[in-house]
Amino acid sequence: MYILGIETSCDETAASVVTRDSDGLPQLLSNVVLSQIDEHSEFGGVVPEIAARAHLSALDQIINRALDEAHLGLSRIDGIGVTSGPGLVGGLMVGLMTAKALSASRNIPYLDVNHLEGHALTARLTDNVAYPYLLLLVSGGHSQIVRVDGLGTYTRLATTIDDAVGEAFDKTAKLLGLGFPGGPNVEKAAKKGDADRFRFPMPLRGQQTLNMSFSGLKTAIRTQAQKLVPLSGQDVADLCASMQKTVAEILANRCQRAMEQCEGIDILVVAGGVASNSEIRQRLDELCVQHDYSLIAPPLELCTDNAAMIAWAALERFEQGEKSEMNLAPRSRWPLDGSTESVIGSGRKGAKV
Numbered sequence: 320m321y322i323l324g325i326e327t328s329c330d331e332t333a334a335s336v337v338t339r340d341s342d343g344l345p346q347l348l349s350n351v352v353l354s355q356i357d358e359h360s361e362f363g364g365v366v367p368e369i370a371a372r373a374h375l376s377a378l379d380q381i382i383n384r385a386l387d388e389a390h391l392g393l394s395r396i397d398g399i400g401v402t403s404g405p406g407l408v409g410g411l412m413v414g415l416m417t418a419k420a421l422s423a424s425r426n427i428p429y430l431d432v433n434h435l436e437g438h439a440l441t442a443r444l445t446d447n448v449a450y451p452y453l454l455l456l457v458s459g460g461h462s463q464i465v466r467v468d469g470l471g472t473y474t475r476l477a478t479t480i481d482d483a484v485g486e487a488f489d490k491t492a493k494l495l496g497l498g499f500p501g502g503p504n505v506e507k508a509a510k511k512g513d514a515d516r517f518r519f520p521m522p523l524r525g526q527q528t529l530n531m532s533f534s535g536l537k538t539a540i541r542t543q544a545q546k547l548v549p550l551s552g553q554d555v556a557d558l559c560a561s562m563q564k565t566v567a568e569i570l571a572n573r574c575q576r577a578m579e580q581c582e583g584i585d586i587l588v589v590a591g592g593v594a595s596n597s598e599i600r601q602r603l604d605e606l607c608v609q610h611d612y613s614l615i616a617p618p619l620e621l622c623t624d625n626a627a628m629i630a631w632a633a634l635e636r637f638e639q640g641e642k643s644e645m646n647l648a649p650r651s652r653w654p655l656d657g658s659t660e661s662v663i664g665s666g667r668k669g670a671k672v
């Protein structure tokens with residue numbers, strides 16, 4: 320089965336083709352991602368209207384490139400997977416309409432995919448990880464710890480009660496004049512910094528909840544930065560390093576408590592853009608060694624948004640005989656675990672301006 324994936328939920332226009340090889344192992348045949356960073360950088364965040372127009376003008380070419388790189392024509396595609404939420408509705412609409420048009424004109428079944436499910440299943444594509452596993456999903460719009468027991472069986476153990484982790488990185492970068500998107504710039508600056516110079520708060524630590532909170536961290540960094548004005552390059556580096564260390568510590572602390580609650584699981588998968596941060600990966604790696612867990616961290620290009628994860632989630636669902644109807648609409652909110660109450664960060668993904 321050759322599956323074409325389409326992703327347009329935020330500021331990456333992406334298409335990909337995946338399949339299984341003759342032994343049933345996952346195979347990534349192409350993975351094309353066009354980032355819109357340049358279009359949004361002067362605004363310091365993603366502007367929904369600009370994003371939707373940019374997806375519209377690029378998507379056809381990106382799909383053609385994904386097919387070319389996979390050495391397949393559209394006639395060889397057995398199914399299309401497309402992100403239909405959560406995300407910015409304008410962008411989602413572009414992807415969804417394109418998938419429906421291809422499906423109707425070429426008589427190819429299509430499936431709408433939850434973007435968060437794409438992140439959640441990436442490790443099955445890259446490392447053929449078996450269920451069950453713990454998932455730490457950390458990106459620009461969501462921060463969650465989820466127990467993954469099977470396709471569609473997700474139990475949210477923790478979420479953020481305010482900002483997402485990626486948002487904390489983006490806002491810290493903006494505050495320190497490091498530009499957008501913040502995460503990679505904060506990580507770069509932190510390399511030259513002293514992570515022990517500042518001690519920032521770790522909200523909710525010691526409380527019963529596994530939930531996370533990051534908005535206080537942003538305020539603490541602002542307060543500290545204001546005391547130091549004018550900031551030297553070293554001050555900025557030290558603030559970034561201390562912030563990054565605090566985030567890594569918060570995430571490790573919450574994952575540790577989740578591990579303690581989850582008997583019978585010994586795999587921790589990280590996913591989402593923030594999972595590409597090497598300090599965070601290293602801290603989680605130490606935690607996993609201590610607890611006899613294996614840490615599975617997908618390659619960096621499959622941590623940030625991409626269509627390979629969408630194609631893969633669709634492939635798993637097509638294999639179960641699922642397909643979507645033509646009257647389907649995009650959803651700006653779509654929590655992975657539908658049984659949980661609505662909290663910011665649980666199923667929201669979108670504009671950061």
Ligand code: KG4
Pocket residue numbers: 329457458459460461484485486488489500501502503506591592593594595596597622623624668
């Ligand atoms: O998963 P993703 O590409 O898009 C969403 O679904 O949101 O994640 C983007 C987020 C941004 O907030 C970005 O600043 C953050 O991931 N990010 C990082 C790093 N690379 C991307 N955060 C920390 N360190 C990084 N190296």
Ligand code: ZN
Pocket residue numbers: 434438458591592623624
């Ligand atoms: Zn994402």
